[in-house]
Amino acid sequence: MKDMIVVDGLVKSYGDVRAVDGVSFTVGEGEFFGLLGPNGAGKTTTLELVEGLRRPDAGTVSVAGLTPWPRNPALLPRMGVQLQASSFFERLTAREQIRTFASLYGVPPGKADEMLAVVGLEEHAKVPAEKLSGGQAQRLSIACALVHEPDLVFLDEPTAALDPQARRNLWDLLRQINTAGRTVVLTTHYMDEAELLCDRVAVIDGGRILRTGAPAALVRDLDAPTRIGIESGLLAADEATRLFPADQVDDDGISLTITTRDAAHVLAGLAERNALRGLQVRGATLEDVFLDLTGREYRA
CATH class of the missing domain: 3.30.70 (Alpha-Beta Plaits)
Incomplete structure (x- = not known):
């Protein structure tokens, strides 16, 4: 499997706090990869460094053979990013939101509308984003990240605060995304979610990778x-x-x-x-x- 992401010795500090402390891992092309850790473990900071949203203090990141920092215009169309906290334009409907995102990539409105159907929001197209339920808002956020058909999708705790039904509906969508051939990188602290969805996971705490492997292999190696x-x-x-x-x-x-x-x-x-x-x-x-x-x- 060809590597889509290669991270080597990544370091990021905020004052005296080292949020990411020598992190190294790879993600294969077409793989569903999970980054797991408790609150404050360094998951989101690591993801932001890989996405090119932050500059690392040390170490290297390669995404599809390119360097994400400084912001690389050649790489941006190949990535879709769903941030931990989603924000939408005020007073725009779901259809207007995704069409606005689509226009940034030169994607026609019709293609944007098709993406609403993919995430199950076709019937809510005229609903203002602020009136969508938590699960519907998360689906819209993912639709905006996918509207330009990226090769690589980053999802930062996409099911946080969702009820069990909304979580499972979103799991079905995430499987579809990966089955379509996209590489998916997910951060979560829901272990059942990672065990069900991910091909491999890395457990991070204190800014360091503690263990990496397929969920079943990690469980099998545990003397429990x-x-x-x-x-x-x-x-x-x-x-x-x-x-x-x-x-x-x-x-x-x-x-x-x-x-x-x-x-x-x-x-x-x-x-x-x-x-x-x-x-x-x-x-x-x-x-x-x-x-x-x-x-x-x-x-x-």
């Missing part, structure tokens, strides 16, 4: 136990502790949960005792990897 749950009352907690190799056994009156590193042994034993009603088996997730790397302390 399996949680096996059955309906409470099928087996006493003390009996489960005696019978099975378990790190922990909990019974909350609804479910008995056995945390173990020998899931096969436990499942076979439960089956022998006809104690599989309500069975749930939960392995490690990308969230477990994230917490293992970044810690569990609350970040304001």
Whole structure:
């Protein structure tokens, strides 16, 4: 896979705070790449450096073989950018907004209107942008980033503050964007989102990349136990502790949960005792990897 983005030793400081501290990674052409991290980890600053919105203090960035800083007119038409906080022109409808963005790239109005249909806003074309719901506004923002058909799309926390239905609808759209052949770079702190959408992810904290890889590979490499749950009352907690190799056994009156590193042994034993009603088996997730790397302390 040819590299669309190459970042090497990127550094950016604000006074005494080093927001990006020697970040290096690559993104392949056509790849869906996620940049994950807690609040203040350096995700947005890294993205802005790659987009050419900020000048790095040190290190290099190459996007499609070109340098994004200083602002490169040859590169701008190849990129679509959806910022963390979207702003629209006041009192313009959704159709007027996207037509205005389209005109900046010489895209005809008809093509702009087609993009509204792609993001499911055709029926809201005459609605002022400020009256759109959160999910609809995010879709319009993405439509404006895509209207000139860029090769590379940057999305900075596109589903932040959306309800579950709006998030899943937007996931479908993001899959379509990537399936159409575009390279997508996404920042998010929703681990389920990254696990579902991304080919590879990089976990960043304190301005440094901690781990990079496919979500499934990162989860597989984590030495984490399996949680096996059955309906409470099928087996006493003390009996489960005696019978099975378990790190922990909990019974909350609804479910008995056995945390173990020998899931096969436990499942076979439960089956022998006809104690599989309500069975749930939960392995490690990308969230477990994230917490293992970044810690569990609350970040304001």
